[in-house]
Amino acid sequence: MRVGVIGGGQLAWMMAPEATKLGISLLVQTPSTEDPAAAVTETVLAPLRDAKATAELAARCDAITFENEFVDLDALGELEKQGVIFAPSLSVLAPLLDKYHQRCYLRDIGLPVPEFISWFGDEQSSFLGKWPLVVKARRHGYDGRGTEVVHNMTELMAVWQRWGRVPVLLEEFIPFERELAVMAARSRGGEIAIYPVVETQQENQVCRRVLVPAAIDPKVAAECETIARQLLQPQSGPAVVGIFGIELFLTDRGQLLVNEIAPRTHNSGHFTIDACEISQFQMQLRAVCDLPLGQTTLKSPGAVMVNLLGYEHSRSDYRTKRQQIAAIPGAHLHWYGKAESHPGRKLGHVTVLLESPEFAMDIARKVEYIWYPASES
Template sequence: MKRVGVIGGGQLAWMMGSAATKLGVELIVQTPSMNDPAVSIAQDTVLAKIDDAHATEVLAQKSDVITFENEFVNLEALSLLENQGICFRPKLDALKPLLDKYHQRCYLQELGLPVPQFFALEHQENLLSKIDDLGFPLVLKSRRHGYDGQGTFIIHDLATLQEKIELDKNTNTAFLIEEFIPFERELAVIAARYVDGEIVIYPVVETQQEQQVCRRVIAPADITPEQAIASEAIARTLLDGLQVVGVFGIELFLTTDGQVLVNEIAPRTHNSGHFSLDACETSQFEQHLRAVCGLSLGNPALKCAGAVMVNLLGYETSHSDYQSQRQQLAAIPQAYVYWYGKTESRPGRKLGHITVLLNNHNQNQAEAIAQTIESIWYPS
């Protein structure tokens, strides 16, 4: 039986549980709290922060291979373990260009992939001329540790930009500035790469964000075949360039003139792929375990006409389990409700998700189902 160590014990690791059982894989998680979702499905737990390399050494002793649910790790310390022969999948070299968003942008550019214009906010003497080139609004991003909209700000004027930079001086936050893309819609694609270089790609999806947090995913995206091909080509170029083993999530912009640009890369399973648990032949979580364990990759194709996934986000600070709303959601035809078992709700926190399978690929039907879900979940 293969033993897979997972750095991170959140819902992404928790959702590997059923796939691990199916494949005969044992999961051991490194996570800081016994209340974290994946503790309930793990065969063993190393209780420690995910950037604690000493704990990862303990994790390695219990595991055949180590993978990541969360990429905010201490790469320098983990490199010492990799040099001792500990197997990380993906390899640390595949993570190195991605963890700093400025380095990620530079790497994507080196690969010839289309990205928004950008620059690092390191020297303010050229700031005005660089901003003139981009114009307002523009996007200010923390270079590290941003996710679910954290550390990303839409800036509309110079005074606001200078105020924001000044406020964050004391935190030593490094920033990236990039052009604001007036996109038609946001897209995402999940792709997996095997040890021999084989790549499988899931259907391109549309993601709908509110306050820079994903609220809904519609699969497949209502885009042209050419736009789907361009999205898949981006995924292949990236995964081959990095020599990845495992699943990556790639967030994209579809511009108003029909071009596909790369927004951000997640070097792990991703929220935009949750629909695959119920709508695809092989879920992204099973696919990831297959890749890192050296098992043959599965079929990523849809087994239904389409699906809509809605994140169940916290809208208050409480300790409720929202049983009544969850029962109403479960009563929706062809609905699958996932509750992550988090002990505290707070605004914007991902508490669970629901996927509804569609009998036909209809954008209006998907939107209507999403609105029904949200009318049940969120107080009026």
């Protein structure tokens, strides 16, 4: 089988070896030969929103899946009418790409979400008195971009003006106890696979580390799984085909709230490459191709994944630091091969398998001590 991927970044790059294991040919649509996946797969070189290029991709594939959400649904809809198979389907993607529409959809299928409104910049609302608030760009925000916490009207107006005076999502600020995440997949035949719930830790609104499994009450983990199943197979509307990353808040009162949904593989699931029987990337391909999904069990009692984020403008490959990190017992380092570094850019990640989850933070700090300058670690 031949599977196309819209997007050629590190997610498609990590999918490529999993495709080889399954005997699947992978092709990607991506704009630059310097994108990670371009070095390891057949490539259609074109912008992600170029529907003519996607038609070329479709002509060479049996199905198309996604590495990101930067797509033109209207243009892809014409291809779907012609018989092109997308997984997830465009009807599944439609309510998820705009963050306000996603919030409405999650609420409407009965999932718990923070209070929210769409704000156009000039209307008054009692919601505006509930400071602090989180303001989010409705489209194209990722890795901390397009999300800010504001404490008063002056700060909100400054963000709104800086973002071009476009409608934004406003939501209540949740003083959470932990941020959690769970990866979940569903095949065409309806089989569902759910990975262990993890704790994600953010700094500057970018994921810094993932602790596996999350140190939470089993009842909370079970509730996360229930939420995942409800998302994958809602009582009304289309069922999902593919893999979803589900981010949640756990409040100090033990309440779970869904933060965001990613209809694809996700940074919070990178640990699965080395710590699980089947990685999230292979799981996505299995779901798209309707193969048996297999096991999501951990291969070690615990693990920690640390993102190796850029902290300077450079073209260095950081070879010495990578060698030091790779020498940590149980470490599995993945370097994305990006040509340039800049602050906050995801350059790679390392997953360390642990004999006990209680050592996760100690190992994470050890990695970060090696990777970041003293002023950053």
